[in-house]
Amino acid sequence: MAASGRAKAGVVEQLMRLVASDIDGTILRRDGRISDRTVQALHACEAAGVELVFVTGRPARWLTPLSEQLGHSGTVICSNGALVYDLETMSVVSSEAIHRDTVLEVREIVRGLFPETAFAAETPAEFVMETAFAEPRHQRLLDEVRHGDLEDLIDGDEVVKFMAKIEGITADEYLRVVAPHVAHLVSITHSAVDMTMLEMAPLGVNKAVTLAEYAHALGIAPAQVVAFGDMPNDVEMLAWAGEGYAMSSGHPDALAATELHAPGIEDDGVAQVLERKLGGLRRAG
Template sequence: MRLVASDIDGTILSREGRISERTIRALQGCEAAGVAVVFVTGRPARWLTPLSEQLRHTGTVICSNGALVYDLSSMSVVSSQGIPRHTMLEVRDIVRGLFPETTFAAETAEEFVMETGFAEPRHRHLLGEVRHGKLEDLVTGDEVVKFMAKIEDMSAEDYFRAVAPHVGHLVSVTHSALDLTMLEMAPLGVNKAVTLAEYAHALGVSAEDVVAFGDMPNDVEMLTWAGEGYAMSSGHPRALAATELHAPGIEDDGVAQVLERKLAGLRKVG
């Protein structure tokens, strides 16, 4: 074990927004033992405060399902890959042709913008915090790092299966939201595993020396790429099916349990 790569939400961060003390100790124990730690998330860079405030992490975070790499120590973007604006609009038109009731939102390296109908009734307060309106007017730059499509009254898996075959030649498609049906789209060929592999290579770490943790469909590629990819027992069926290695659920500090065992093994070898 030379590199630990962990998803955030549902893997180390509870729905209440907390990282347990046991998990914090285990992750910090890895770094103290000389094992690098990187977080790999669907979150944008501006939503990383649980890492900086609770974990005191100051290293690299792979954000937006692999499209953006962020340095928490300098609070700056290291690199990013985007969906061209014209591709985003083409995807929008295809999805809307399939499901006219779909609403859309987009992440750039700087901000989150959304169609007015994208906000959930319980999240209407967001309309005062983000730019909203027509997608063509909101996205004025050349590209976005993440494009989202949301619909009501359908499961995320059904939505994914209906949409992905029609846009998979233009973007990478996945989903990870627990309480809403939303597709997350990244630049074609980009996912958590691709960017993690590049990061590991830069450190001189091979896949067999990477221990990864995740719980949702957007973690599948990462879990299958890593030498040891652990799906959380509390996770999505597709994540659980992707690997034979299952960590106890987040409610049982599953990441900490695995890392404690791995660290104990390192101490014995040392």
């Protein structure tokens, strides 16, 4: 059931104390902009005393849209839950890493299934990749990051996100084939819209797990959390939150994870939901 603007069937709408939002495809459009309406709605949440946290697959070094367009200086949950970052102090609050041996084991398993796969890894400090990971349109990466054999580039148990990329099949099919072979070693998902790439985190880590820890530390119950997302890496978060809204413009897996569907990003779906929620807060007050 598409439930834009409505609470889950049979559930009484709870007080909104925390908004947790994905970034790309949820508030950040393909042109790299956050709409003025969305910025205003997010600022209005903070002005109303509602906590705001962003939960993204992005690494900490790619958060400039939040600081430059939104002026956000709070907490961001990065790398699909593996790293928590404080934008105010520009520092890592906490992180979970995939053991180096596990990274190399997963690489061999995936390469056995798809020999043409190229790999890359995020650490809290940098991005490293196999030379083949850079696409022709991204050749400049070769001048900006360390590249070569990952076995030589990864110094210790520091990988917060491990990526595998291929061409010629869809990301859904790639995940369907690979996941059964590595799901005992890592958490695996995908979220890229312009390439076939798998994203792997430490086993048991995803957006929902880290968001739940963050909310608990603030004394906020799941029922008081409103979450937004659009891709498979948002599925657990949308299911965990009291009100988890999948963007109508999002991936079928995200839409299937929750009864609540916000209007698409081009229609400022996040802003529309938050404006309605804030109106309810004002009436209740």
